[in-house]
Amino acid sequence: MIPPPRFHWRSRGAALILAVLAGACGNAPAGGLGSGSGATGVGPDVIRVGGIAAISGPLGDQWSPAFQGAKAYFDMVNSAGGVHGRRIELVAELDDQTDPSSDIAAARQLVEKDGVFAVIPVATPVFSGGRYLAQHDVPTFGWNVNPEWGAGPTMFGHNGSYTDPTAVDVAGPFLAGRIGAHRVAVLAYAVSQSAACARGQKLSFEKFGFPVVLDDSSLPIGVANVDADISRIRRSGADFVVTCMDPTGSTIVSAGLARAGLSHVAQYWLDGYDHATLEKFPREYEGVYLTTDFVPFEDAGLSPGMTQYLSEMRSHYPKAAIGQVSLAGWVSAAMFVEGLQRAGRDLTRHGLVEAINSLTEFTANGIETPVNWRTDHTQAGSTNCSVYLQVRGGRFITLFGNPFVCLSNSAATTAALTPIAVPGVPGSSAAGGSGGPPG
Secondary structure: OOOOOOOOEOOOOOOOOOOOOOOOOOOOOOOOHHHOOOOOOEOOOEEEEEEEEOOOOOOOOOOOHHHHHHHHHHHHHHHOOOEOOEEEEEEEEEEOOOOHHHHHHHHHHHHHHOOOOEEEEEEOOOOOOHHHHHHOOOOEEEOOOOHHHHOOOOEEEEOEOOEOOOOOOOHHHHHHHHHOOOOEEEEEEOOHHHHHHHHHHHHHHHHOOOOEEEEEEEEOOOOOOOHHHHHHHHHHOOOEEEEEOOHHHHHHHHHHHHHOOOOOOEEEEOOOOEHHHHHHOHHHHOOOEEEEOEOOHHHHHHOHHHHHHHHHHHHHOOOOOOEHHHHHHHHHHHHHHHHHHHHOOOOOHHHHHHHHOOOOOEOOOOOEOOEOOOOOOOOOOOEEEEEEEEEEOOEEEEEEEEEEEEEEOOOOOHHHOOOEOOOOOOOOOHHHOOOOOOO
């Protein structure tokens, strides 16, 4: 779905984000930051938290693995004695049914009925309850694929909270230049954030000299046939297709290109780094390019945190999905625990939030590029660090870097898209080479 050195739209590799509707309203419950009773949900030997995920709805159960990732981390911490003598207990795993009203109701239930100290994890395409949580100063942690993560200093996306899907993105043009692409087509769903992604991609490619010959943001969720767009791609001469869609939608595009004999057209999916989906659609994935902003699972040896994640998940949840969503739950839990450790035994919501917002290089033990919580609520950084992947022979293969390629967000020309070394980013160096002119 549609997620650094920070990129404008931090979660390029997240699932498609549906339109997010209204914020919530209501009376403030006790226990907010300013209430003086920040120990809501905290007992002598326990810290109670609860989360929200889209477990059911039109996209199916793609989001509940966030619970498994968070629980795996909490289990590991609890088995070592907890934090300052307190265990972390996940008391509620609520399903918002991929519905805005249900999401608001779930947020209210966690705060007003369940009395949780913090909301963690959150993984949903319709996080309309986010503004309610921000307004009530409830520390909230989860997968940053929604604009609500930017609603205030108590909102902590797994890789930062700043999002701007319409801002210029250097990652796609760098890839297009490296593989010698010339003409670009952009496809998206007819929902607000998917369409915003398409606008941002169009601006990005045009800035760097790649003509966007097709820009279609009218596709319905669950589209089963894109033959009209495939015909337009053939007529336009596009040789590089960008999809601002979920993996299932992108596989429909891939199958359509194959049927039309357009196997030479490169595909760049902004979502899709998922092993389970690759196993289900190996033919459609073959040759596809993707990016992530975390150390890929194939290169886990480069990251102590990734190695630990894989070990704990396989130990405690052997049937769970190893992927972006469960990893986001794990990273969110790691951030929460680091905040608890820094906040001390005399725990309040205010103390937790202040502790996390003092972090300037949070990486979840080397999983992702550094998050600076002094700035990453409200602005993008100066660089974009991405891992480039391509599917070859049914496997994700890392390209260009070891594994990260870092680029300046201020680059003005394609020739200026030259990889740079960034301190604290695993494997980043200038070895990735130049993007080269589009030709």
